[in-house]
Amino acid sequence: MNCQGLTPSWQARHPRPHGQSHSRNRRQRRPRQANRARPRPTRPAKIYLAARSLPKAEAALKEIQSKAGSNCAPIALLHLDLASLDSVARAAEKIKAQESRLDILIANAGVLGAEGTTKDGYEIQFGVNHLGHALLIRLLLPLLMHTAQRDDVAVGETRVVIVGSFAEKFAAPADVIYPFEELERGGAPSMMGIMARYGLSKLANVHYAAQLARHYPEGESGVRFVALHPGAVRTNLGELLKTWPRVQSVLRRLMGLFVGMVSVEEGVWGQLWAATWPVGRVDGIGEPRSGVFYHPVGVEGGGTPLAYDEGKAAELWEWTENTLKGYLEGA
Numbered sequence: 001m002n003c004q005g006l007t008p009s010w011q012a013r014h015p016r017p018h019g020q021s022h023s024r025n026r027r028q029r030r031p032r033q034a035n036r037a038r039p040r041p042t043r044p045a046k047i048y049l050a051a052r053s054l055p056k057a058e059a060a061l062k063e064i065q066s067k068a069g070s071n072c073a074p075i076a077l078l079h080l081d082l083a084s085l086d087s088v089a090r091a092a093e094k095i096k097a098q099e100s101r102l103d104i105l106i107a108n109a110g111v112l113g114a115e116g117t118t119k120d121g122y123e124i125q126f127g128v129n130h131l132g133h134a135l136l137i138r139l140l141l142p143l144l145m146h147t148a149q150r151d152d153v154a155v156g157e158t159r160v161v162i163v164g165s166f167a168e169k170f171a172a173p174a175d176v177i178y179p180f181e182e183l184e185r186g187g188a189p190s191m192m193g194i195m196a197r198y199g200l201s202k203l204a205n206v207h208y209a210a211q212l213a214r215h216y217p218e219g220e221s222g223v224r225f226v227a228l229h230p231g232a233v234r235t236n237l238g239e240l241l242k243t244w245p246r247v248q249s250v251l252r253r254l255m256g257l258f259v260g261m262v263s264v265e266e267g268v269w270g271q272l273w274a275a276t277w278p279v280g281r282v283d284g285i286g287e288p289r290s291g292v293f294y295h296p297v298g299v300e301g302g303g304t305p306l307a308y309d310e311g312k313a314a315e316l317w318e319w320t321e322n323t324l325k326g327y328l329e330g331a
């Protein structure tokens, strides 16, 4: 899967079913007769592909362009190392300097099985999968909210999609969640193995989306925050695990769970649905709701009880805000 997708100026929306209103919410808030007749472009005006390795991103870009041909939307590459808060801040600055709108942000990149710390000294899986994304989202939120206020954008059409995982279920033991002091020291409680630490970072993805929805309600911010598990997808995610002999039994267990793994093409359905399903369209899967955690595609309620623990989610929110304070001041 791609590293990270940021999509400004996304004006391409799925065609609305015949006779269906665009958005009741939007019309209540801001009547816009003139917009109805406006022709809608059929593709994003621009996509940012953010990656820690620009050579890899260039290769991915070439592949995308050759597959999409003349239909390919303009794609810009953006250097982003989620393991460095400075790098995240620089990437967000670049977007803000270059764009006047940002419609969709997909927080997709992730690591599984990595050991060590981020450049800022946090446990690596938590640092990359949660903290790096959290800073990116928070720094770009003003631009997203600004976009959501535009007359040609419906409430809830601006989206932040956070790719979590069913692996949130490995975030055990529940009584030590969240072990912030350990995570700050670059480690995690000794009873927490690699999978538990990965699970913890994915639990954080689910909690963070729920807290964003709580702190920035869609009716006020215009932005919808969605967390999802993409399914068991054949990607490079498990590569690092194979280099760790002592987790081979875990790997085998996982492989068992992964029976029925899907292709990358199918694995992105959830993200695409969450990012682009039109506001107010109720047929089929229906539209995603802010703060909800979905399994593929559009299935609610698949998480563990911990995934819906508002107290733990609030603790994570508070810690994250405090930790990122230096970067958020004045943003």
Ligand SMILES: NC(=O)c1ccc[n+]([C@@H]2O[C@H](COP(=O)([O-])OP(=O)(O)OC[C@H]3O[C@@H](n4cnc5c(N)ncnc54)[C@H](OP(=O)(O)O)[C@@H]3O)[C@@H](O)[C@H]2O)c1
Residues within 6 Å of the ligand: 001, 002, 003, 051, 052, 053, 056, 080, 081, 082, 083, 084, 107, 108, 109, 110, 111, 128, 163, 164, 165, 166, 167, 229, 230, 231, 232, 233, 234, 235, 236, 237, 238
């Ligand atoms: N595959 C599954 O079955 C599955 C299941 C549940 C959830 N997920 C989630 O889906 C998301 C995508 O994973 P994937 O399966 O597509 O794995 P993947 O093929 O390994 O892709 C992960 C991407 O994240 C990038 N990345 C890693 N560390 C980064 C950093 N510090 N800064 C910026 N980018 C970084 C990687 O960049 P490089 O190319 O430079 O390594 C890679 O492009 C992850 O959040 C994962 O937790 C996957």
